[in-house]
Amino acid sequence: MLNVLLIGAGQCGNRILDAVNKESFGGGKLSKYYSWQKFPTRVETIAVNTAVNDLKELKYTKAKDRIHIPYLHGVGANRNVGKQCFIDNKDYVMRAVAERGDFDVAFIATSTAGGTGSSFTPLLVSALKERYSFPIYVFAVLPFREEGTIYLQNTAFCLKELRESGAEGIILVDNQFLRHLGSDIETAYDRINEAIAERILFLFKSLDSEMMMVTDLGDFKTVMTSGIRLATVGFSRGDKEISVKSAIRNSLSSSGLLFSLDAYTESSRAMIIIEADKKYLNIDDITTEVDRLTTGAGHVFKGILVRNKAYPSVLSVLAITSGKELDNLYDAAVDAVERERRKKEDAARQVESMMGKIGKLEAQY
Amino acid sequence: MSMFRENMRGYHADESRFSVHIYICIILFLAVSFVTPHAAGAITTVLQNEKFSKGDGYQINNYALEMTDTLVMGTTKMAFFRLYSVLETGETEEITGNSGNPMGIELNSSYIFNVPDGKIEVTLIDVGANVYIKLGTDFDVKYGKYLYGGHNRAGYSGKPMILLTKTVDKTSVRKGDTIQVTISAANLGKGAAASIVLQDMQVQDNSLVFNRWIYPAGGVIVGEYALDPEKSAPLQIYELKVSEDAAPGNHTLGQAKVTYRSKSVVETVTYTNFSSIPEIFVKGEAGAVLQITLALDTLAIPQGNTAKVTINVENTGKLKAESVSIESILPDGLVYAGSPDESISVVKGNPIKKFTSALDPLDKREFTYSVKASKIGEYKIVLNTSHREGAGVSFAPEQSSDTIYVGENTAINPADYLIYIVPLAIVIGIGGWIYWRHNQFKY
Numbered sequence: 001m002l003n004v005l006l007i008g009a010g011q012c013g014n015r016i017l018d019a020v021n022k023e024s025f026g027g028g029k030l031s032k033y034y035s036w037q038k039f040p041t042r043v044e045t046i047a048v049n050t051a052v053n054d055l056k057e058l059k060y061t062k063a064k065d066r067i068h069i070p071y072l073h074g075v076g077a078n079r080n081v082g083k084q085c086f087i088d089n090k091d092y093v094m095r096a097v098a099e100r101g102d103f104d105v106a107f108i109a110t111s112t113a114g115g116t117g118s119s120f121t122p123l124l125v126s127a128l129k130e131r132y133s134f135p136i137y138v139f140a141v142l143p144f145r146e147e148g149t150i151y152l153q154n155t156a157f158c159l160k161e162l163r164e165s166g167a168e169g170i171i172l173v174d175n176q177f178l179r180h181l182g183s184d185i186e187t188a189y190d191r192i193n194e195a196i197a198e199r200i201l202f203l204f205k206s207l208d209s210e211m212m213m214v215t216d217l218g219d220f221k222t223v224m225t226s227g228i229r230l231a232t233v234g235f236s237r238g239d240k241e242i243s244v245k246s247a248i249r250n251s252l253s254s255s256g257l258l259f260s261l262d263a264y265t266e267s268s269r270a271m272i273i274i275e276a277d278k279k280y281l282n283i284d285d286i287t288t289e290v291d292r293l294t295t296g297a298g299h300v301f302k303g304i305l306v307r308n309k310a311y312p313s314v315l316s317v318l319a320i321t322s323g324k325e326l327d328n329l330y331d332a333a334v335d336a337v338e339r340e341r342r343k344k345e346d347a348a349r350q351v352e353s354m355m356g357k358i359g360k361l362e363a364q365y
Numbered sequence: 366m367s368m369f370r371e372n373m374r375g376y377h378a379d380e381s382r383f384s385v386h387i388y389i390c391i392i393l394f395l396a397v398s399f400v401t402p403h404a405a406g407a408i409t410t411v412l413q414n415e416k417f418s419k420g421d422g423y424q425i426n427n428y429a430l431e432m433t434d435t436l437v438m439g440t441t442k443m444a445f446f447r448l449y450s451v452l453e454t455g456e457t458e459e460i461t462g463n464s465g466n467p468m469g470i471e472l473n474s475s476y477i478f479n480v481p482d483g484k485i486e487v488t489l490i491d492v493g494a495n496v497y498i499k500l501g502t503d504f505d506v507k508y509g510k511y512l513y514g515g516h517n518r519a520g521y522s523g524k525p526m527i528l529l530t531k532t533v534d535k536t537s538v539r540k541g542d543t544i545q546v547t548i549s550a551a552n553l554g555k556g557a558a559a560s561i562v563l564q565d566m567q568v569q570d571n572s573l574v575f576n577r578w579i580y581p582a583g584g585v586i587v588g589e590y591a592l593d594p595e596k597s598a599p600l601q602i603y604e605l606k607v608s609e610d611a612a613p614g615n616h617t618l619g620q621a622k623v624t625y626r627s628k629s630v631v632e633t634v635t636y637t638n639f640s641s642i643p644e645i646f647v648k649g650e651a652g653a654v655l656q657i658t659l660a661l662d663t664l665a666i667p668q669g670n671t672a673k674v675t676i677n678v679e680n681t682g683k684l685k686a687e688s689v690s691i692e693s694i695l696p697d698g699l700v701y702a703g704s705p706d707e708s709i710s711v712v713k714g715n716p717i718k719k720f721t722s723a724l725d726p727l728d729k730r731e732f733t734y735s736v737k738a739s740k741i742g743e744y745k746i747v748l749n750t751s752h753r754e755g756a757g758v759s760f761a762p763e764q765s766s767d768t769i770y771v772g773e774n775t776a777i778n779p780a781d782y783l784i785y786i787v788p789l790a791i792v793i794g795i796g797g798w799i800y801w802r803h804n805q806f807k808y
Contacts, residue, residue, distance in 0.1 A: 033802050056808050063808045 002041040002208035002217070005097065005106040005134075006200070009124065010117020011054040012141050014047040014061070015189070016109040019197035021045060021060035032060055040205035044100040048093060048124075050074050050085060050116045067096050075115035077150050079157065082119025090127055093120075097128070105207070105217060106136045107200065108167075112158040113143035113151035122161035129166040135221055136167045139196060142174045142259075142329065144185075149336035156333030169224025171317075172232045172259040174325070196258065199235045202315045206273040206303055215271055215303030223301060223319050227268040230320040232259035238312035244276060245285035251314040252293065260325040264296040267318040275305040276312035408477075408486050408501040411509060417444075417496040422512040422519070425502060427451040428460075428480055429512060429519035433467045435492055442472040442492040448485065449516040453523070453555060457516045523555025524636075527592065529600075529623045531565075531640035537759035539648050543576055544605045548621050548640060551597035557628035558636075561590040563600045565640075566619030572611035572647060573618065576604040591628055613649035617642050648759065653724070654682035655689065657750055659766045666738040667774035671702050674746065674766075675733045680724040686752040686759075687723040692716075695736060696744035698771050704734035724752075738771040745769065 008017030024039050025031040048067045049055050051074035055066045069089045075082040086093070106128060110117035125136050140162060143151040162170050173196055175188070181195065182188025207217050224231050234257040236242075236250035250256045251272075252263040261267065270293055274286065281304060294300045297318070320326065411425060422431035429449040436443040445467035449457040460480065461468055470476050475488040483504035490497040508522035527550050534545040548565060552558050563586070567575055578584045579602040592598060600623075621640035655678055662673040674693070680686050693716050695701060701716050709716045709732065718732050736746075745768055750761035 032806060033799055058808065059806065062805050064805075066808050 002105065002204070003101065003103045004039075004041055004043045004204055005100065005103040006043055006045045007097075007106065007108045007124070008045070008047045008061075009108060009110040009120045010049060010114050011051065012111030012114060013109040013117045013121075013139075014049055014054055014058055014066075015193050016139065016141070016196050016200075017045050017047050018058045018061050019190075019193040020200050021062075023194070023197045023201055025060060040201065041208035043204060044103070046096055046100070048096075048116075048120065050082070067093060069093070069116075075119065077113075077115040077154065079115065079119040079154055082115045083123055085116075086120045086123045090123070093124065094127060094131065103132070103134050105134050106132075107139060108136065109139040109141070109196070109200075111141045111143065112155040112162075113141075113147065114154070118154050118158035122158065122165040125162065125165035125167045135169075135217070135224075137169045137171060137224060138162055138167050139171045139173055139200070141192075141196075142172060142176065144175050144179065145332060149340050152329075152333045152336035153340060156330060156337065163229060167229070168221055169229050169231055169319075171224075172230060172320070172326075174259045177254075177260045177325070178258065195235070199233045199258070199315060202235065202273070202275075202313065203233070203317075206275075206305060206315060209303075209305050215273060215301045219271060219301040219303075220317065223269040223271045223317050226319045227321045230326070232257055232261055232318055232320065234258070234263070234314075234316040234318065236314045238276070238280070238314075240311065242312070243285065244274060244280050244282055244312040244314070245289055247312040247314040248272065248274070248286070248289040248316075251316040252318075256314075256316070257318075259320075259323075261318060261320060261323055263316070263318050264293060266321060266323050267293075267297045268321040269299055269301075269319040270294075270297040271301040271303070271317040273303040273305065273315045273317075274312060275307050275310060275314075277308055277310050278306055280310075280312045281306070407503045408484060409503065410499060410501045411506050412498070412500040414490055414497050414499060415511075417498055419496070420515050422449075422515045423500060424451065424508065424510045424512055424519045424522070425485060425500070425506050426482065426504075426508050427522050428478075428482075428485060429457060429516040430478075430485065430487065430500070431512070431515040432496060432498075435496060436469075437492060442489075443469050444489050444492055444496055444498070445469050446476075446487060447516070448478045448480070449519065450480070451516075451519045451521050453521050455521055457519055521555060523594070523627075525552050525556045525558030525592070525594065525625060525627050526554030527551070527558050527561065527623050527625050527636070527638050528553050529563075529621055529638050529640040531618065531621050531643055533618070533643045533645065535758075535760055536644065537646045537648060538607050539652075540607050540609050540611055542607045544573065544607070544645060545579070546601075546603055546605055546618065546643070547599055548601045549597060549599045550592055550623060552592040552594050555594055557591060557593045558625040559589060559591040559628035560635075561586075561592060561600070561623060561625040563621060563623050565601060565621040567603070568605065569617055569619050572608055572616045573605045573645065574608050576606040578603050592625075607645075607647055611647045613647050616645045616647060618645065646758075652682050652759065653680050653684045653686035653726070653752060655679070655686055655724070655750055655752060655761050656681050657691065657748055657761065657764055659693075659746060659748060659764065661766065661769060664767055665770045665772060668738050668741055668771055669774050671735045671737045672769070673733055673735055675731065676718070676748070677729065677731045678724065678750070679729045680726055683726055685723045685725045685728075688751075688753040689720040689724055689730075690751050691718045692749040693718075693734075694747040694749060696742075696746065698738060698740035698742045698744045699736040699746065699769065700739045702735040702737040704732070706732045706734065709734055738769075741771050741773060743768050743770055 006017060006020065008014045024037045026035045045061060045065050046067055047055060047058060047061050047065060050069045050071040052068050055068055058066060069085060071085045075085055108121055110121040112118050121138060128136055142155055175192060178192045179188050181191035207220060234251040236247045236256045238247040272290055290300050290302055417432050419432055419435060422429050427450060429451055431447050432444055433447055434445045447459055447461045447467045450460045451457055468476055470487060470489045472489050472492050475486055478485040483502060486501040488499040490499055512518040529550055531548050538544060580599060584601060620642050624635055624637050626635050658677045660675045666672045676691060695715055701711055701714060709718050716734050720730060724730060746766040748764040751758050
């Protein structure tokens, strides 16, 4: 059995963690009262936050799994403050992890834009890496572009630090790309979190199952560490009308992916995991679709889970080599940093000019 | 016939000459076709020139002839008859044999009905203000009666058969005891019995002497005594007394005799029957004597609860008692609720214990059973004890328990708690579970 540690850092990470817990209860609103939590493998969850109100909002994460780092009511999107806060409370966080036993792999869900998650996560990965040998993967959620320059520059620096932290892979989730999931910002956040939770649970299941065609944690690591250690995941759930062929294609399309990517040209490695009843597993169709992806991605790991009476479900993990969207994001981030720097210089100049007007004058009473 | 009457009313109403002609033709046709001349050689006249009214009839043995209607029109004079068979049940079944129609007989004509017993000949002698007929049969007529109101007044004519029984209320007695003798008659025959006369030789020796009459007063039946079929009645009830000189041992009573005749038949035939002869055992001075005690573990039983009844029997006499039987007569409010003693049988709700082995002198036995208190009230259990002694059966004096009080059950049945406890436990369990779960997620 695979031992998985799942940490949600910051408000965004906490909510993703809560969505995963909700799904593990069955997904119902009151399911936590009448159902047991069912993970496909042993999973320990921890929600870490500096804002106590964010922790209070969680509904499906047990109180004992919520770690509050007291720092006023959050770090106010200031990553420098956040990093210092983590350093001050590092032992407390690491003790919470240690109390939960040994793990084979860890996943951390976080936003790259906010304060606590984006500043804690790179340092947390480094800290875990110093003490443990298990691989660590980060679900990094990119912000809506219109959310402001601070979030954009936070994203740029967070991603940079994550890559340097020693994490085996960073799985990108782009809110901007996924905003179509909700009619308003509130429902969009909920749907995005549910989509991430669905993929995380399927990934846990696929990494700890006896498959017809085997993929395992090693394959996953190979995919994730290839290229620039950035990746994303796609998912598609079939039904009576959607064949395994269509499900594979959907998981690789914009309707299934969490980040804007041309799966056939912009990925360096891939892993496709298919779950279905035997009667839906048309090997020719699967082979055709995988071969098609192999042409661009180079190598595709295949895993097939046979489940009676199940319609085809497909999870695809794609390692990103390059991407237009990533370039755009960094351009916007650089621009944001530049704009922030200019604003700061302008403000400094204005302050200096105002103070110069007073010169050596003294107050007269 | 109703249709015929309707037609008649129609005739008087419109006075249509054409209709009259048609009607007469039909009547004549019926007369010609229905009336078959028969030779009356062996037929014996039963009734001669008897006056009949419409709707009345005459019963010959178990046949009933009924005149249903008459017709007088010009020179046409007819009477219509139906013939019925009288069944044992008292009901009648039509056997006219004319496709459901009555049989029309013209004046001065005859018609012979063929019946299982032979022939019945009906001759129409006059039809006018009065109707006169002559009836004859070729079989013996034992019962004949004019039936006012027709066949519905007929009754089944059959032989009576009286069964005479002579019984006693006890067969094992001691000197000075009284014995009630009942002589009853039951009519098992098909016909009513009349002129019932009883002759009874009460005793055969001086061991038993007449003591008193119980029924009828003075032992005399006033008036003629009759008994319908399937009925029974006591004829005499009287008391005998065991004389002080009676020798121990068996004594037989005298036999009773009954004479009677059939109420139905014309001829008087006297029948005779005899009763059975009861036998009485007169016990000696030193027989078996059963002392019986009955005790309950409680005399105050809450309704719905059970109590244990313990019965002890001891033979304090000098002879052994065989076939001892103890019947407990349970009152309405107490119901037999089982016993560890499997030999106890239950008849009409009353437990009966029969000892298969004899009780020797000074022998003691005990048995128990349970009763359940079903109704609130005060009750007593009565014991009827008997045993065989020599050739007779001896009955011990009737014995009652102390008064048993059945009161309201104020205790709560443990099962009643479950009605409240189980749902409460479920609610508390669910509430506790929700509270525990809520606390797990409360931050």
